[in-house]
Amino acid sequence: MRFLQTVLANVIGTFITIGLFLFLGFLFILALASAGDATAPVPSSAVLTVDLQGSLTERVSGDPTLQAFAGEPAYSVHDLANAIRRASEDDRIEAIWLRPGLLTTDWASLEIVRRAIDEFSDSGKPILASSPSYFMRESEYYLASGADEVYLGPESFFEFNGFALQVTFYADLLDRLEIEPQVVRAGSFKSATEPVTQTGMSPENREQLSGIVRGIENVFVRGVAEGRSLSEDDLRSRMQNDAMISAQDAVDAGLIDGLAQEGDIRSMLADRLGLEDVGDLRTLSMKDYVRSTGRTANAPNDIAVVYIGGPIMAGDDDGNPFGTSVSATSGRVTEALRRARDNDRTRAVVVRVNSPGGFAPAADAMLAEIRRVAEDLPVVISMGGVAASGGYWVAAEGDRILAESSTLTGSIGVFSLFFEVGPFFNEKLGITFDQVATSPYADMFNAVEGFSAAERQLMQDATDGTYERFVRLVAEGRSLEADRVREIAEGRVWTGAEAVRIGLVDELGGLDEALEIAADMAELEEGAWRARWYPRQQTFLEMLTGTLGSGGAALVETLGLEGALHRRASAVPEMENAVSHLRTLVESRGTVQARMPFDIRID
Template sequence: MKGFFKTFLASLLAIVFAAGGLALFIVVLFGMLAAMSQPVPQVRDGSVLVFDMSATVQDRPVGMTRDAIIDEAIGGKRQRAFSLLSLKRALIAAGEDDRIEGLLLTGSFSVDGYGSGFAALKEVREAIEAFKESGKPVAAYVVYPSARDMYVTSVADTIYMNPEGVVSDTGMSMSYPYLGGFMKKYGIGVQVTRAGDYKAAAESFVLEGMSDPSREANAAVLEDFWAEYLEALAEGSGIAPERYEAKLNELGMLVAKDAQELGLVDELLYTDELIAKMQSVSGVDEATQSFAQTSLDDYLLESVRPEYSSQGFVAVIYAEGSIVNGEGEDGQVGGSSLAREIRKARQNDKVKAIVLRVNSPGGSALASEVIQREMRLAKEKVPVVVSMGSLAASGGYWISAYADKIYAQPNTLTGSIGVIGVFFNYEELAAKHGVNFDTVKTTEHADFMGMFRAKTDREMELVQRQVDLVYDSFLAKVAEGRGLELAEVAKIAEGRIWSGVDALDIGLVDELGGLGDAIAFAGEKAGLGEAPAVMELPRAKNFLDELFKNVSQQTADASANVALQPLVDLYREASEMTARFNDPKGVYAVLPYTVSID
């Protein structure tokens, strides 16, 4: 029912705007804001900081969007999200805050888009370790913890588990949909070209399973990620990696008793027993009969403030999502929009260095080149550093190659230096339904880019020429940007993916480390010290910004699209796999799918 009201209110706002009722809209808006207004939360003296991990950890700043406002206005619970940088700073600050007596980790991470990847969670884990250095206790309470949860909570001093809980870590896997059979069955033609034996980005459209090169590369990356994960568990619990792996092979999933016997958790107890444990740390809250506590959400509101500096800033610019041509939408990296942010930063005299945080599978080769051009221009003026998140592959590597220094985590997925051409056609599908296309044209290939017929062998040769040219350019840029021999780059390219560990060994990255390390290096190189003031770009989106930016378009389209909006939203989600394929030449530097490692 809340979903219905959410759609209804969104549609109502659009109708109001389409009717030109700006005044009425403002009344509605301020009514919603007034309904949502809450007193500013206070950090309680002598309290336990409670980090409910039931949220997505994303790279870019978190804003208040239209959906979030409507959710809160109708009493719903919106999807929580933390920005990585703010979350880290809050956890570290809490360790030095005399009002905070300890830290409790609860809940289970959610994954939205490219958020909550293991590389980002490694930085969260390190921030909790920094909190521990204060000498304050860190406890965790888990019920159905995932691998992501165990990866972070393993750093706690004590891990409690519900007696009926289950550890939902069964090992890591990489699974992808292969649509070759589907395309054939429904008459959707797919023609592909590629440069690089490991460049598997088109496989999912034409094959019914993994190719041997793709399986080889995926298995190698997964092995590195799994080793890093087991090492983290061993560090926290003392469980030998081979013993933990053997138990998973034997039991599949660990129930609470198994986890305790193995040493993965310390004690089994229910929520009321947990409260009693926490009361011994912070005392009793007489009003609630619970323990004195402050939520991390409230702590963020008080402790995280915009930074000011007379010396200058390090601009942290986020490239999170698929790289697409043009402006891009929410969750995408628009070539034009991100290039504009980099250009504004390099033209801002207050910006003394730039850190590009990349969490992207790549996408349009043209859009990647537009972004890279601005990176190269920025490097002529200020130090430019790249921090790779969980995913910085293909076009994500393209935009990184010229940085002064590249940081990656051991569990970053990067590389995939290769290029593909992908073309869909609906000739057979249309014919099955009695639809035929007829064409007149001035030149032989005038209808070359149309989707109503398959391309001829000659036309595919022309596409391959484009792909080869872009691939050669990609190799040359990596060689120049990284200071490597072209032949050396060619050997490690071929579209193959690499873990951060292997990428360091072969020269694709300079150092293992996170966003904080990249900011500290940039600050030092710019003469601002290792803890510089930071300016985050693009700024967090909010409802009013999006509304007034797009008001003319909404006015024109709302009356026609309001009723169809739920279907449009559903279509957008269903077509995420192909949404990134908007390069005008049909040439892409992109991973084949959204990589999910669970």
Template sequence: MIFASAINGEQKPSIKKNSVLVLNFKNPILDSYTEAESSIFDLGDTKNVLLTDVLNAIQKAKTDENIKGISIEVDELQAGTTQADNIRDAIEDFKKSGKFVYAYGNNMSQKSYYLATIADKVFLNPVGMIELKGMSTEVTFFKDFADKYGVGIDIIRHGKFKAAVEPFMRNEISPENKEQLSTLLNDIWGNISNKIKTARKLDENSFKTAVDSLYGYIPEQAIKSKLADQLVQKSEYYNFIKKNLKIDTDKDFNQISIGKYINTLDNKNNDNNEIAVLYASGEIFNGDEYSNIHSDKYVKYIKDLADDDNVKAVVLRVNSPGGSGNASDEILFELQQLKKKKPLIVSFGDYAASGGYYISMAADKIYSEPNTLTGSIGVFGMITNFKELANRNGIRSDIVSTNANSQFYSPISGAAPGTIPMLTKSVESTYKRFVYFVTQNRKKSFEQIDAIGGGRVWSGTRAKELGLVDELGSIQQAINFAASKAKLKDFNVQNYPAKMSKFEEFFKNTQEEEIAAKVISKKIGKENYTIFEKVTNPKFNNGVQMSLPYKITIK
């Protein structure tokens, strides 16, 4: 079994004897190319790195006689928590070969340090630091802002834990939301901190003191607290590696970056036996755009895979906080049709919540990472109007209509009298439909799912305990199970959707809306732009939504 290489059409670099594989991730690690952020102003040939390629490269290096060890040299790991877990697990497996793994850091982020602790030794720059501080999440609220400037927001939701709309309803985190966020953070931090403690051979009290006291920020204290092993300059670190390789310190040693090593992977194909990995990454919308998860595009992808006789099984890799209820339902239906023809296994990434969880209900089996954010079984509707703001500035409107609710909604006049009652019924109906599909897939009663639903978000670990997923495991385990269910021993794994060509990418990014979005996002910041979109983008105000609370960003 091999993965299709992420980089095609380039001359493969040679691997010299006695080489060290350097993990120096300079670009974000992606589940799918649909997550890539590109710009028409970027004329460089940026190489995005796929997680599957990274894992396959580390697996190959384990048995590659030219690779003698791994050097982890990354201060800021641009990857999700579950991706960091997968890479860390791959390195742990690599160590079974007996080859060395060392790590060096200047100013290491918490995620980078988490990855680095799998190394045999952790080296830190004498004036460097380790960001080890625990986890938090921050929620920004806009109720007072909306009231001050005359922005009206009508909200309908089902589930006391459905916090996606809280930023527009309140000025502080609700007790229910605080409860779920606290449970979620403690679950994820518990998984991560236990691995760090085990790797660094630290007891609970010593580790908690080091974290609470921010000892990692002071190099000498980091050594004293056993968070790192030695304070050295980079050249001294390289001398340590040379000594291990039995090379004189006045000579260079052979290094190959993870990016170049990925380019050496064989791209063999067994066309008759293919496991297709369909990546559902991003928010869920109606439409046929390439980025995120647009229902028209994904319906076509799914039908093509269902009709392709060479595809023997499909793994759906979900990394989504949800989105449109209608679009989610379209995708779920097509996945159910596909499942009638061939095995469908689901693997969860960082997020598989609300609509992301909903589309997974066609699965024969669901694998979740321990640190996945999942569940959020709930729905809501939100309508924004600017009536008061317009009136304050001398703008008014009048309506002529044929029926009671002909003017269903207007940004100036707001919602018609029957709009909110109708949306309330729609939200309740959609919630019941959501729970129904969960009961069918998870083989539980409506009451059982409703008790753990209501929009509540769970960690993958907790979801397994509650029966919302089948197994805790990686995408590789999901692929292996798919192969066994399809009775395949020799097979090829192919990723979908395919990477967009430079030509297609250029014309996609020259669309007026794309340019405007990129400029605004650049000006106000990515997180603020996400909130801005929730209020202004029709996609987020089009019907009932199955969406994760705001978006939970864990720091």
């Protein structure tokens, strides 16, 4: 019997192995086929169509297999912005058809794209905007309002009703499960633990979140007013008193130019280009344009761009074997900084931070390596959508710090969180525990019992010590008095515009502006340098090698179930964000965290 079981197991294993390699071969052939048209020519007198959906990511590998099976976008937000700028000077591109649909990206990324749209508009070439989803909210309209003309289908939805920010709280759930969170924090605005301890916002949290929402609204109103030549006061009044949700309302208010279907817009573009027949209209997708024109020119010098994206954690693995990093690990980031510093071509370093923070010791390890880089090279900090708490920790000592107006930063505060689950096991599951120990403190992190008074004081001392060190390094890095830092710290989150005002950021700007500043500091002339990203994004084959080394199951999981689950969760972003945040808090148990209050989504 055992012999037959062994034979059957071997046969099944052989078929699984053959099937796996056939699947991988198919992917490899598909990748070659997809890459075959990577240098398709750009037609003359073309209209560049810019279709935007979902999230605009900071980095991509450019691997067609990852794009097809792991959901990687064809280009990053920086690729997109640079391509729009190139198109403004490209004689083959006559116009842009901007088509933003259901965007879920952060407002800092929207600012990057909007600046590029404005630069294209300044070239005198026409831009027309519409919505492929027949649904235009404030985020999509912020981009569309930079176009010369904006059109929507007659039955399209147009949302112009202000901004809201909702926070999910789990205190009642945990109370019903008899799980008690044990919280130690430093900073009255450090509200990261409020979702598990309260049923609503504290006054301090409400104050800071209200400031964030007002800051985002300022970015939106200013952009729309400039793009549509309207009064900011009138726009604010409409959101307060005349909110609208229909395309016809938007036409009547002068926010869009008319109602039109896709065929009508094609006819308008043909007319702008002086074409007699709409069939002669040539369009080119942004994906193809980036492929054809996005190659980096050779240059004798590098400006290194070291990316710190996602929650800050200890270790070397970024947590995602297929695609963009989901976390910033201390080992991976410090190694990238060392590689950038040791490259003889590197003349300056831009640290691109897009992180809500995380494990304080890991953030400190990254800062220590940034200090070593700064001994030899200029270091400029470029903030993305969020560079808060631990994300600000790593940024505080840059020679210059830049942020977008809508960047979420600051959050200079720390917390420690511990869950007492003994009553849950005892009362709900009938499971009890007993133990022996050599010290009264030996079991303080065992999760069965809450902190004693002495144990809580130990955690408070450790948390306060980390907070004071955070305050001191910010004071030194920003040339501020420690008392002044304490006034603006307390764990409070600021927008980039506010951070400039209070001295946490030097000026507003994106990655391109940071690169130009770094080039000036390194005394590099235009054309004498190129940006080189660290750590380098891996291709499918490179990741495949590592995955097979640790077991082929990860491959199937990543390309199959994990992708499907991610797509399903993304359909309910509120639930996805809530579960993700709760998981992060649970995983931080017993450690000192320099992390933002929660993942902020503004609608």
